[in-house]
Amino acid sequence: MANMAQAVRMALHYAEENLGVTDVFGEDVGPPLGGVFTATQGLKTAWNSPLDERGIIGVAMGLAMAGQRPVAEIQFCDYIYNTIDLLKIAGNTCWCTNGDWNLPMVVKTPVGSGIRGSIYHSHSFDATATHIPGWKIVMPSTPLDAYGLMLSACQDDNPVLFLEPKALLRIKGDKPIPGEPADERALSKMIDAPLGDRSAWKPDWPPLEPYFVPLGKARVVREGTTLSVVSYGRMLPLCVRAAAALAETGIRAEVIDLRSLWPYDWEAIRNSVEKTGKVLFVNEDTEVTNFGEHLLRRTVEELFYRLLAPPRLLAGKFVPGIGLADPLEAASVPQLSDVTEAIRSLAAEQA
Amino acid sequence: MSERGPSRPRPQLVRAEGEGLGVDRELLVRMHELMVKARVLEERLIQMYKAGHGYFWIGGPGEEAFNVPLGLLMKRGQGPAYDYLHGHYRQSATLLALGEEPVGALRQMKNTATDPYSAGRNFAGHFTKRAWNIAPITSPIEVQYVIAPGTAMAQKRFGGDGITIVTGGDAGTAEGDFASCLVWSSRPGHELPILIIVTNNRWGISTAASTQQGAKSLADRGKAFGMRTASVDGNDVVGSYLALKEAFTYVRTERKPLLLEAMVSRLYGHSSASGANPVAGEVDCIATFEEQLEKGGILTRAAMTQVRERWTKEIGEAARRVREEPMPAPESIWNNIYKERS
Numbered sequence: 001m002a003n004m005a006q007a008v009r010m011a012l013h014y015a016e017e018n019l020g021v022t023d024v025f026g027e028d029v030g031p032p033l034g035g036v037f038t039a040t041q042g043l044k045t046a047w048n049s050p051l052d053e054r055g056i057i058g059v060a061m062g063l064a065m066a067g068q069r070p071v072a073e074i075q076f077c078d079y080i081y082n083t084i085d086l087l088k089i090a091g092n093t094c095w096c097t098n099g100d101w102n103l104p105m106v107v108k109t110p111v112g113s114g115i116r117g118s119i120y121h122s123h124s125f126d127a128t129a130t131h132i133p134g135w136k137i138v139m140p141s142t143p144l145d146a147y148g149l150m151l152s153a154c155q156d157d158n159p160v161l162f163l164e165p166k167a168l169l170r171i172k173g174d175k176p177i178p179g180e181p182a183d184e185r186a187l188s189k190m191i192d193a194p195l196g197d198r199s200a201w202k203p204d205w206p207p208l209e210p211y212f213v214p215l216g217k218a219r220v221v222r223e224g225t226t227l228s229v230v231s232y233g234r235m236l237p238l239c240v241r242a243a244a245a246l247a248e249t250g251i252r253a254e255v256i257d258l259r260s261l262w263p264y265d266w267e268a269i270r271n272s273v274e275k276t277g278k279v280l281f282v283n284e285d286t287e288v289t290n291f292g293e294h295l296l297r298r299t300v301e302e303l304f305y306r307l308l309a310p311p312r313l314l315a316g317k318f319v320p321g322i323g324l325a326d327p328l329e330a331a332s333v334p335q336l337s338d339v340t341e342a343i344r345s346l347a348a349e350q351a
Numbered sequence: 352m353s354e355r356g357p358s359r360p361r362p363q364l365v366r367a368e369g370e371g372l373g374v375d376r377e378l379l380v381r382m383h384e385l386m387v388k389a390r391v392l393e394e395r396l397i398q399m400y401k402a403g404h405g406y407f408w409i410g411g412p413g414e415e416a417f418n419v420p421l422g423l424l425m426k427r428g429q430g431p432a433y434d435y436l437h438g439h440y441r442q443s444a445t446l447l448a449l450g451e452e453p454v455g456a457l458r459q460m461k462n463t464a465t466d467p468y469s470a471g472r473n474f475a476g477h478f479t480k481r482a483w484n485i486a487p488i489t490s491p492i493e494v495q496y497v498i499a500p501g502t503a504m505a506q507k508r509f510g511g512d513g514i515t516i517v518t519g520g521d522a523g524t525a526e527g528d529f530a531s532c533l534v535w536s537s538r539p540g541h542e543l544p545i546l547i548i549v550t551n552n553r554w555g556i557s558t559a560a561s562t563q564q565g566a567k568s569l570a571d572r573g574k575a576f577g578m579r580t581a582s583v584d585g586n587d588v589v590g591s592y593l594a595l596k597e598a599f600t601y602v603r604t605e606r607k608p609l610l611l612e613a614m615v616s617r618l619y620g621h622s623s624a625s626g627a628n629p630v631a632g633e634v635d636c637i638a639t640f641e642e643q644l645e646k647g648g649i650l651t652r653a654a655m656t657q658v659r660e661r662w663t664k665e666i667g668e669a670a671r672r673v674r675e676e677p678m679p680a681p682e683s684i685w686n687n688i689y690k691e692r693s
Contacts, residue, residue, distance in 0.1 A: 050538070054497050055531040062501015062515075065486060066431050068508075070501075086497070089489055095688050097479045097487045098470040102690035134688055157690045 001184055002177050005169040006191060007143035008039040008108070010177055011150035012071060014208045016045045019154045023063055025049050026056050026073030032198045036075055037110060037169045041193040042203030053079050057086040057107065061093075064103040064159075071154065074109040076117075077125035077163070084128075090159045091134025106153045106160045111139070112234045112284050113322045113333050114167025121166075122322035122329070124285035126233070129161050130261055130294070136215050137261040139163040141236035143173035145259055148213030156215065163261075165234035178209035218265035220272070224252035226347050227278035230269055230295065232258040235282045235334060242340040251347045261291060266298070273299060277308030280346050284333040287315035309349040314342045372647055373589045379649050382423070382588055384658055386415035386637050389444035391662040392453045395670055396460050396475055397619060397627045404674060405460040408623040410476045411441030413616035414550055416636035417585035420592035421548075422448025424599050425516065427483050431509035435484040435502040437495035437517040440476040441550065442488065449483060454669045463676040464683070471679035493526035495519060496547070500535035503543035503608075512603045518548040522555025524569055536608035537576040544606040546598055547573070550585060552617040557625065573610030585613030586636040 002010065015021040024040050030048040034041030049056050053074055060072035074080040080087075087107075094102045113122040129137050136158055140146035146164070153160035172184065181187050190204040221236070222243050231239045236257050243253035254272050258264055273279045279299055281292035292313040299311045316322075316333045323329060334342075372379055393412040400408040411418060422445035425434045438445060443456055455467040456478075462471040468479050468487075479487035486498065499517035506513045523529065536543045549569050553560045566572060573580040579601060583594035591613060598609050616633040620626060644650040 050531075050534050052531050052534065054528060055500070055535050058494065058497030058499075058528070058531065059501040059504065059535060062437075062498045062503070063505055064501070065498070066435065066502040066505030066509075068501075068505050085491060086494060089491070089494060093487055094690055096469055096473055096477075096489070097481075097687075098468075098472065099687035099690065100468075100479050100481045101487055136689075157692060 001172045001174060002143050002180050002187060003170050003172045004140070004143045004146045004164070005037050005039045006187065007147040007173070007177050008150055008164065009041060009043065009191060010180065010205070010208055011147045011154070012040065012043050013205050014210065015071070015151060015154035016043060018210070019151065020069045021045060021071055021154050022068040023047065023070040024073070025070065027051055027075045029073050034193055035073065037164070037166065038192070039164070039169065040073070042191060042201075053083050054086060057083040057090065060105045060107065061086065061090050061103055064105040065101060069104050069154065071106040071108060074107065076121050077109040077111045078120040078123040080109055080125060087132050087135070091132050093134070094158065095134060102157050103159050104157045106162055108162040108164060110164045110166035110169065112165050112167060113329055114234055116324060116329070117166070117322070118324040119321035124283070124316065125163060126261055126283060127285040127290045129163070130291045134159065135262065136160045137163065138215060138259060139165065139233040139261060140259060141165065141168060141233055141257050142175070144175045144177060144211070145213055145219070145257070147177050148211045149215070149259065151210060152212045152215050155212070160215070163233065167234050168237070178211045179207045181206055213259065216260045216263035216265055218259055218268035219257045220254065220268065221257050222253065222255040224254035225276060226252045227280060227343065228254045228256060228269070228272040228276045229280050229282060229343060230256045230258060230272075231282040232261065233283065235284055235339070238334070238336050238339045239282055241336060242343050245340060246343055246347070251343065253343050253347070269295065269299070270303060273303050274306050277306060278346050278349070279311045280314060280342055281312070282314045282334060282339060282342070284316045286318045287313060288318045290315045309346060312342065312346055314338060372643060372649065374592060376649055378592070379589075379644060382419050382592065383640060383644060383650065383655065385419045385448050386444065386588065386640065387655075387658050388453065388662045389415045389419065389447050390637055391659060391666050392443055392447070392456055393619070395666045396456060397623070399457070399460050399670060400623050400627060404670070405462065405475060407474050408460070408627050409440045409474060409621070411443050413552065413618035413633060413636065414441050414585065415444040416588035416640065417550060417591045417613045417615055418442060418444035419448045420588065420595050421445050421516070423592070424595050425449060426513060429482050429484055431502070431506045432511045432513045433484050434513055435486060435499070435506070435515045437486045437499040437502070437515065438478065438488050439492065439495060439519050439523075440474070440488055440490070441520070442478065442518065443476060446478050446485070451480070453666055454673065457666070457670050457673045458676065461673050461676070462678070463673060464679040465676050470683065492523035493519060493528040496523070496526075496532035497528040497535075499545060500532060500543055503536065503545040506544055507541070507606060514544040514546060514599070514602045516546045516548065518550060520555070521549055521551040521553065521560050521564070521569060522558070524549055524572070525564060533573060533576045533578065533610070537578055542607045544602050545608045546602045547608060547610045549610070549612045550615045551612055552615050554617055554621065556621045568612065570610055570612035573608075579607070579609045580611070581609065582612040582614070585615035586634045586639060588636060588640050
């Protein structure tokens, strides 16, 4: 099975062949590197930009204005912060002009911790991104969803932020990308750039098929009745593992992968919480004015009388950075043990 | 106009004494009318602000001699075959020169539902018109410089002779986006058909440029990028027309960037935040031009007065009509956040 980086690459290939994507660009996105996570290797529209994040976002906006369909990459979301006002303008252009202009553009950027990335390669962006209206925001947790969300993002007529949980980019999925060969070594041979000189290399793309994950639709990953766990991105597989382990103790956690942060699938959350009466929101961004806090507030306001226990949020600590040393990172963002304990504790709580 | 570039003949842009005004009479009369129309519009907007028919004024009185020729030289239309304008908030004269009706600016000042640029959402002078490739004007002073290379890149790809024009003030060149514009417009092998303009009024709100930037000439910043550069007296309408024509021709045909600095006036200060009152000691490009037109026998004083009176009456009447137009409905805040496929 393809890993998430390969899935993104195949989605972008499908999009440049079939969805009108004209540019996949950013720092080191084009040949020879094809992206620091290899997600843009071999793409015919990939090119390298100056080391200038504001230029990358601004040019994507200009390209979109002139009828192109760009996919721009910010190499790590830690470096997207100097583009915030451009992201704001990209998000407000349709509204400010009362619909005169729209910007069909995708910005992809790796987020989160888990690769010993220290202070400037571990940050999350979902809390900040969800403060910028006018964007659609997605964050996959599996290669297949990455493929399907990227196709939907590339097809959309509005700015879409595609957050890539960087610790999952090398993780293989358990469902094939439609069209990928059954043998993953064969896939690697076809689409992974060789080590060393790549100047003559060309990918041999498998016959990919369309697969669209609609923006704004969550997925129930694991059904349960004891409590609901709502997560996305890198934390999602931890929630699934914790839920599976706790099933042996009789705790039946329902795990929902939100997939889209804006618009988000409130109906999926509501249905689950009405069933279980307990909900835990999990993400790794810093916990103060965190997106999970919004979900928690809405849960309290709209579902209060269906709740059997206070809803909870498990998120990253509100500290200025993720420290490099293992104990520092582990103390800063939720680990499997934290997720397990949070689920166990909420399950045990009596009204 | 000073310039840098390969061995091309130096264009004769500053007319010699006794050569007449340098362009034909019809164009002079047309530019005069547009300059007056734009000035009357801006003065009406200021009046509306002072009478409480708008919350904030910002605009371009003092830039007409440069902005009118800019609009006249643009290739108007939609898509990469035509010129894109990434303007700033002192651009009303350019819009009028392109053929825009002044009533839209009045509606935006009064923030009515009929405001064609933002339906009551944005400040005066924040134009947009996709049908003519007018990119949305925003309040940040510099962001247009970093968006503009994107449309120019699409035009380079498209072929044809459409170009991208980006304008901003001198104070905004202190922002990194101006440097980004120079970098992205001159990538080796990927030079862009972009006319980068700085209208230099020597002020950033209340702060004198001379106290903040050491560069003797902002146009010179293009030289480090191997870019052709030019500077012009933006209060001289004929000089501006000729310099712009030369610049347009270069960018259109060579498909390469050019940085043009125009020295302009700011006749009513930065915005209503600084009072929007006439400022002493600034050259008034219309007064100068009218003297030339009268002296050159192009237009009589009476004819020029008539032009001003006609537009004063017409725009005044439009402003009174706009006053009766409805405000946007509160529920309209939810409209057009996204474009949805129909």
